[in-house]
Amino acid sequence: MSEWFETVAEAHRRAKKRLPKTVYKALVAGSERGLTLDDNIKAFGEIGFVPHIADLPAKRDQATTVLGQEISLPVIVSPTGVQAVHPDGEVAVARGAAEADTAIGLSSFASKPIEDVVAANPKTFFQIYWSGNRDRILARLERARNAGAKGLIVTLDWSFATSRDWGSPPIPEKMNLRTMLRFAPEGLSHPRWLWGFLRHGLPDLTTPNAFPPGEPAPPFFGAYGEWMQTPPPTWEDLAWLREQWDGPYAIKGITRPDDARRAVDIGATAISVSNHGGNNLDSTPATIRLLPAIAEAVGDQVEVLLDGGVRRGSDVVKALALGAKAVMIGRAYLWGLAANGQAGVRNVFDILRSGIDSALLGLGKSSIHELAREDLIIPEGFFRTTRS
Numbered sequence: 001m002s003e004w005f006e007t008v009a010e011a012h013r014r015a016k017k018r019l020p021k022t023v024y025k026a027l028v029a030g031s032e033r034g035l036t037l038d039d040n041i042k043a044f045g046e047i048g049f050v051p052h053i054a055d056l057p058a059k060r061d062q063a064t065t066v067l068g069q070e071i072s073l074p075v076i077v078s079p080t081g082v083q084a085v086h087p088d089g090e091v092a093v094a095r096g097a098a099e100a101d102t103a104i105g106l107s108s109f110a111s112k113p114i115e116d117v118v119a120a121n122p123k124t125f126f127q128i129y130w131s132g133n134r135d136r137i138l139a140r141l142e143r144a145r146n147a148g149a150k151g152l153i154v155t156l157d158w159s160f161a162t163s164r165d166w167g168s169p170p171i172p173e174k175m176n177l178r179t180m181l182r183f184a185p186e187g188l189s190h191p192r193w194l195w196g197f198l199r200h201g202l203p204d205l206t207t208p209n210a211f212p213p214g215e216p217a218p219p220f221f222g223a224y225g226e227w228m229q230t231p232p233p234t235w236e237d238l239a240w241l242r243e244q245w246d247g248p249y250a251i252k253g254i255t256r257p258d259d260a261r262r263a264v265d266i267g268a269t270a271i272s273v274s275n276h277g278g279n280n281l282d283s284t285p286a287t288i289r290l291l292p293a294i295a296e297a298v299g300d301q302v303e304v305l306l307d308g309g310v311r312r313g314s315d316v317v318k319a320l321a322l323g324a325k326a327v328m329i330g331r332a333y334l335w336g337l338a339a340n341g342q343a344g345v346r347n348v349f350d351i352l353r354s355g356i357d358s359a360l361l362g363l364g365k366s367s368i369h370e371l372a373r374e375d376l377i378i379p380e381g382f383f384r385t386t387r388s
């Protein structure tokens with residue numbers, strides 16, 4: 001069978017087949033009833049196009065910039081803290097994105113050191129949570145700056161609501177003999193995945209960017225525990241953090257116009273309209289339903305990004321027509337990574353690029369910068385807003 005895949009849906013099918021069930025379920029993630037998880041995908045499908053048939057542009061342009069970085073298509077990698085999907089992990093993601101000439105967000109819960117990831121793709125933004133005291137946060141920033149990170153993404157949408165009606169996979173504390181024996185049957189029944197790791201060494205399940213330099217890389221739960229015990233940040237804390245980082249600064253997790261305005265007030269360069277891919281508070285609407293009100297509230301004072309549910313180029317075009325400058329993808333590239341490593345990540349970007357191009361052609365647009373709400377058919381009652 002060819003390693004190339006035609007759609008993100010096919011990459012998803014292959015990932016499901018190839019990954020041990022525990023790893024696969026950790027990527028599906030979601031919370032509670034999974035309403036938000038489902039709505040992120042469903043909502044894109046409710047928006048329509050009516051294509052033109054003549055006077056179409058012979059060339060279509062997708063290039064843009066995000067957080068000061070030039071990218072060849074309006075899609076970047078959203079940070080995901082996942083272990084054990086592929087032996088090259090975030091380095092493979094960074095390389096696949098570099099081949100597609102786009103940028104990546106690197107999670108502070110990632111499995112590879114930031115220095116290796118920046119070497120693979122200089123257009124790397126480092127993502128942090130508000131975790132630990134200010135000195136510890138500063139030490140992480142310092143390391144990211146020294147490594148050459150081009151921007152900071154501060155993710156704020158997490159309410160520790162992690163129960164799932166379909167059950168959560170067990171996440172091992174660390175890789176030791178007990179863990180190996182416990183997960184051996186799953187590994188043995190997915191020989192291709194196991195062989196990939198055996199050639200490189202089993203995943204050590206640590207998060208090398210989570211603790212300040214000089215401390216040993218903590219296991220995932222060490223990093224998560226510190227975060228859980230840290231009081232959530234105030235806007236004052238976030239303004240202080242902004243002052244500590246003298247480059248592009250993005251706030252990820254915005255679902256409300258009032259929060260978007262606060263992000264502008266503290267000097268954010270960008271916001272991402274995000275519900276953490278349906279992993280935060282269930283019943284949060286799909287981000288695409290929330291986007292226009294937020295984009296209108298901030299105008300061009302800040303770059304507006306969106307993530308959640310993007311699986312095809314036409315989804316990207318819909319988000320751009322509704323006010324996003326670019327989108328971030330999560331599971332789409334994780335499926336690609338699981339299906340075919342670095343080439344699989346590149347494959348996903350190729351699929352999105354070609355889907356964006358087709359949508360631009362059908363809509364008669366020569367550039368993503370010409371997209372507008374009038375290009376879409378939006379059903380009555382599609383959008384959701386708060387009264388803020």
Ligand SMILES: Cc1cc2nc3c(=O)[nH]c(=O)nc-3n(C[C@H](O)[C@H](O)[C@H](O)COP(=O)(O)O)c2cc1C
Nearest residue numbers: 027078079080081107155276277308309329330331
């Ligand atoms: C398995 C998984 C792990 C994630 N880990 C992080 C993380 O460490 N930091 C972060 O900011 N967002 C994290 N996210 C959220 C993604 O950055 C992004 O918001 C989300 O995946 C977008 O939705 P999509 O998967 O439908 O594209 C994670 C998402 C998934 C699915």
